[in-house]
Amino acid sequence: MAAVNWYPLPVASSEAGGRVFADLMRLAEVVEPGQPGWTRRVFTPEYLQSRELVWELMVSSGLEVRRDPAGNLIGTLRGTDAGLPALVLGSHTDTVAGGGRFDGPCGVMAAIEAVRRIREGGVRPRRTVWVVDFLGEEPNDFGISCVGSRAAAGHLSREHLQLVDRGGRTLAEALAQMGGDPDRIAEARWRAGAASAYLELHVEQGARLEEAARRLAVVTAIAGIHRAEIRLEGRADHAGTTPMDRRRDALLAAAEVSLEVERLGRRKGLGVATVGRLELEPNSPNVVAERATLIAEYRSGDRGWLSATDELLQELVQKVPARRGVRGQLTWLSREDPTVCSEELRSVLRASAREIGEEPLELASWAGHDAVQVATACPVAMLFVPSRGGRSHCPEEWTDPEQVEVGTRALAAAATRLAG
Amino acid sequence: MAAVNWYPLPVASSEAGGRVFADLMRLAEVVEPGQPGWTRRVFTPEYLQSRELVWELMVSSGLEVRRDPAGNLIGTLRGTDAGLPALVLGSHTDTVAGGGRFDGPCGVMAAIEAVRRIREGGVRPRRTVWVVDFLGEEPNDFGISCVGSRAAAGHLSREHLQLVDRGGRTLAEALAQMGGDPDRIAEARWRAGAASAYLELHVEQGARLEEAARRLAVVTAIAGIHRAEIRLEGRADHAGTTPMDRRRDALLAAAEVSLEVERLGRRKGLGVATVGRLELEPNSPNVVAERATLIAEYRSGDRGWLSATDELLQELVQKVPARRGVRGQLTWLSREDPTVCSEELRSVLRASAREIGEEPLELASWAGHDAVQVATACPVAMLFVPSRGGRSHCPEEWTDPEQVEVGTRALAAAATRLAG
Numbered sequence: 033m034a035a036v037n038w039y040p041l042p043v044a045s046s047e048a049g050g051r052v053f054a055d056l057m058r059l060a061e062v063v064e065p066g067q068p069g070w071t072r073r074v075f076t077p078e079y080l081q082s083r084e085l086v087w088e089l090m091v092s093s094g095l096e097v098r099r100d101p102a103g104n105l106i107g108t109l110r111g112t113d114a115g116l117p118a119l120v121l122g123s124h125t126d127t128v129a130g131g132g133r134f135d136g137p138c139g140v141m142a143a144i145e146a147v148r149r150i151r152e153g154g155v156r157p158r159r160t161v162w163v164v165d166f167l168g169e170e171p172n173d174f175g176i177s178c179v180g181s182r183a184a185a186g187h188l189s190r191e192h193l194q195l196v197d198r199g200g201r202t203l204a205e206a207l208a209q210m211g212g213d214p215d216r217i218a219e220a221r222w223r224a225g226a227a228s229a230y231l232e233l234h235v236e237q238g239a240r241l242e243e244a245a246r247r248l249a250v251v252t253a254i255a256g257i258h259r260a261e262i263r264l265e266g267r268a269d270h271a272g273t274t275p276m277d278r279r280r281d282a283l284l285a286a287a288e289v290s291l292e293v294e295r296l297g298r299r300k301g302l303g304v305a306t307v308g309r310l311e312l313e314p315n316s317p318n319v320v321a322e323r324a325t326l327i328a329e330y331r332s333g334d335r336g337w338l339s340a341t342d343e344l345l346q347e348l349v350q351k352v353p354a355r356r357g358v359r360g361q362l363t364w365l366s367r368e369d370p371t372v373c374s375e376e377l378r379s380v381l382r383a384s385a386r387e388i389g390e391e392p393l394e395l396a397s398w399a400g401h402d403a404v405q406v407a408t409a410c411p412v413a414m415l416f417v418p419s420r421g422g423r424s425h426c427p428e429e430w431t432d433p434e435q436v437e438v439g440t441r442a443l444a445a446a447a448t449r450l451a452g
Numbered sequence: 453m454a455a456v457n458w459y460p461l462p463v464a465s466s467e468a469g470g471r472v473f474a475d476l477m478r479l480a481e482v483v484e485p486g487q488p489g490w491t492r493r494v495f496t497p498e499y500l501q502s503r504e505l506v507w508e509l510m511v512s513s514g515l516e517v518r519r520d521p522a523g524n525l526i527g528t529l530r531g532t533d534a535g536l537p538a539l540v541l542g543s544h545t546d547t548v549a550g551g552g553r554f555d556g557p558c559g560v561m562a563a564i565e566a567v568r569r570i571r572e573g574g575v576r577p578r579r580t581v582w583v584v585d586f587l588g589e590e591p592n593d594f595g596i597s598c599v600g601s602r603a604a605a606g607h608l609s610r611e612h613l614q615l616v617d618r619g620g621r622t623l624a625e626a627l628a629q630m631g632g633d634p635d636r637i638a639e640a641r642w643r644a645g646a647a648s649a650y651l652e653l654h655v656e657q658g659a660r661l662e663e664a665a666r667r668l669a670v671v672t673a674i675a676g677i678h679r680a681e682i683r684l685e686g687r688a689d690h691a692g693t694t695p696m697d698r699r700r701d702a703l704l705a706a707a708e709v710s711l712e713v714e715r716l717g718r719r720k721g722l723g724v725a726t727v728g729r730l731e732l733e734p735n736s737p738n739v740v741a742e743r744a745t746l747i748a749e750y751r752s753g754d755r756g757w758l759s760a761t762d763e764l765l766q767e768l769v770q771k772v773p774a775r776r777g778v779r780g781q782l783t784w785l786s787r788e789d790p791t792v793c794s795e796e797l798r799s800v801l802r803a804s805a806r807e808i809g810e811e812p813l814e815l816a817s818w819a820g821h822d823a824v825q826v827a828t829a830c831p832v833a834m835l836f837v838p839s840r841g842g843r844s845h846c847p848e849e850w851t852d853p854e855q856v857e858v859g860t861r862a863l864a865a866a867a868t869r870l871a872g
């Protein structure tokens with residue numbers, strides 16, 4: 033690893049405003065061919081290639097860069113006091129299929145820019161700063177998300193590494209193809225006390241900032257996500273010869289369960305609930321559906337709301353299909369608690385926002401983030417910048433350059449305070 | 453074609469009862485390997501092979517057999533008066549995937565047996581009798597049903613012949629593989645006035661005979677079937693960050709439309725309505741569904757009920773999804789009127805049933821049949837025998853041997869009356 037000398041970067045501050053946005057647009061050029069929007073999924077050659085650009089940006093910003101065994105890119109700005117735990121800034125650069133240019137990259141580019149500005153300030157910080165581009169935050173074909181941050185927090189197990197995608201490849205093999213070293217995955221885990229705090233800037237992916245005409249939010253908590261698979265078993269019958277009152281129709285049972293899940297999501301304004309996936313058998317126009325399998329997912333920043341919803345869901349899966357002679361069965365796929373952001377870090381973020389003339393909203397995050405994993409290793413907090421129309425995970429995902437700049441300035445101000 | 457001499461068959465009447473059932477069980481041995489139940493789909497090698505047995509049974513029953521350009525097997529028993537239009541008895545011997553042993557073959561075997569009994573009666577009829585094993589009555593990969601009877605009625609078009617299955621084969625090619633001659637398809641059409649009447653025995657595929665403890669039904673009408681594709685277009689949104697009241701959820705719109713279609717089917721007890729097929733995009737657990745495509749099908753013997761249902765369906769496709777900001781669009785796939793069975797033929801069937809000591813029910817058929825196609829070429833009527841538990845299109849499909857025999861005797865008696 034080449035040693036990097038400490039010196040302020042020769043960049044005029046008038047150019048600073050456009051740098052993060054320009055970096056984002058450069059990264060957006062590296063996408064999978066033939067895919068809609070800006071698609072750069074983890075474990076693709078294009079993702080691997082895009083990270084050469086991230087590496088290069090880190091190096092040119094004065095960071096010492098390494099790739100850990102989980103495939104995370106870690107850029108280090110050494111502080112004057114090597115005994116202090118590091119301040120970590122990060123996010124991810126992979127996208128969903130048909131995604132946009134901001135979800136993830138915005139946080140990585142802002143973190144790199146924050147380091148540039150610390151250096152431009154000319155005062156070397158006491159605390160070491162890490163900028164992390166976590167590997168594969170979005171859900172992948174192996175069925176898990178947050179691969180890199182999971183490993184950093186020590187939550188990527190041997191069982192995870194043996195997960196297999198549709199092509200028969202193991203997660204271990206896929207990680208190796210991304211430059212990781214699955215045999216040494218335990219070494220990706222941050223040592224206890226190695227990190228003092230984790231800050232992540234991200235696009236809101238909702239429309240609350242836009243509706244309030246604000247440019248910044250401090251995240252209070254990240255919603256816990258519960259997912260349950262619901263299997264409904266009725267009876268396949270001839271769609272002509274079976275009278276309406278003799279049917280055990282799994283599709284209609286699934287329709288009722290889905291509408292009930294929506295009602296659960298509307299309770300008290302404390303959560304959301306979705307059925308996004310539903311599969312039917314035999315799925316034939318002239319056969320009454322025999323089986324339906326759906327996934328109900330619900331999210332809340334309120335732990336009590338989530339556990340109450342668990343109970344209501346279990347109850348309705350027993351009762352609602354039974355009225356039609358359809359048998360309902362529920363299997364939990366995951367039940368993650370909400371992640372509460374550090375009150376201390378939130379007050380630093382609030383102060384930093386005010387320092388640059390912004391009064392931030394206080395918002396809960398309804399999407400999962402790398403910060404959820406990292407929260408078991410150190411205190412975490414997040415900043416949100418606006419998403420136009422609340423759109424995300426789609427090509428229309430957009431944040432204005434000046435909104436990116438405001439977020440970057442607040443992140444840089446907070447990092448300067450925390451790095452000392 | 454070998455000439456067949458007219459003579460009574462040397463079969464003792466005590467054996468007659470078991471013959472049809474034995475023929476059915478022999479045919480059931482020819483099935484596709486590795487498929488559930490008794491699967492013998494049109495355009496498979498096993499179907500082609502099974503018809504050698506049908507051919508053989510026709511020949512040994514004294515019929516002159518030929519295959520027409522549509523692949524129909526036609527066995528002819530020449531009457532004494534060549535100038536009279538023929539009496540036609542028939543059904544089909546193909547099955548659905550995972551089907552049973554009775555839907556179709558029961559009618560073909562009973563028709564062959566009816567001819568045997570006419571011949572055993574020792575009096576050669578005045579009218580020529582055709583026994584027809586129509587090619588491919590069940591829905592196939594080309595998206596149409598009743599291929600052979602459609603051709604006999606002159607409804608198999610050049611466009612139909614160019615339909616392509618998943619493997620890229622045209623219907624014309626598939627027909628040729630079954631011994632048909634697609635270039636001469638027009639010759640499969642029955643000449644005007646060639647047929648005087650068509651009788652088809654079939655299993656009920658419902659439980660009304662069983663519930664009424666009767667063994668025979670005379671079919672009053674065959675339900676018309678209307679099918680509509682309904683496309684629902686909402687908006688793909690993040691399942692976490694999109695508040696419940698900001699969603700345009702196509703899955704929930706499809707759930708409501710499906711439940712409304714059920715309500716339409718329950719109106720007045722005159723019909724049935726089903727949504728058996730529903731496809732979603734992107735069908736991902738953490739994305740609000742953008743698109744849903746479902747097929748609504750409904751059936752009735754009552755033309756007024758069908759057209760009223762058309763209107764109610766169109767109305768609800770406009771109104772119900774719109775409440776969620778989802779756009780609904782309806783495309784008719786098919787709208788077949790009910791087929792009314794000939795009153796004259798029904799009275800012959802009733803009299804024939806009473807002649808053998810059975811008081812038949814009068815039932816509408818909720819399933820489609822070859823008779824629907826044939827009805828445009830000559831008057832048609834049908835006899836139903838019971839289906840145990842009303843089950844059909846499944847391996848459990850069953851009709852007792854004595855029920856098959858009762859049906860066969862009534863068909864033979866009616867054929868004897870009509871052939872003169």
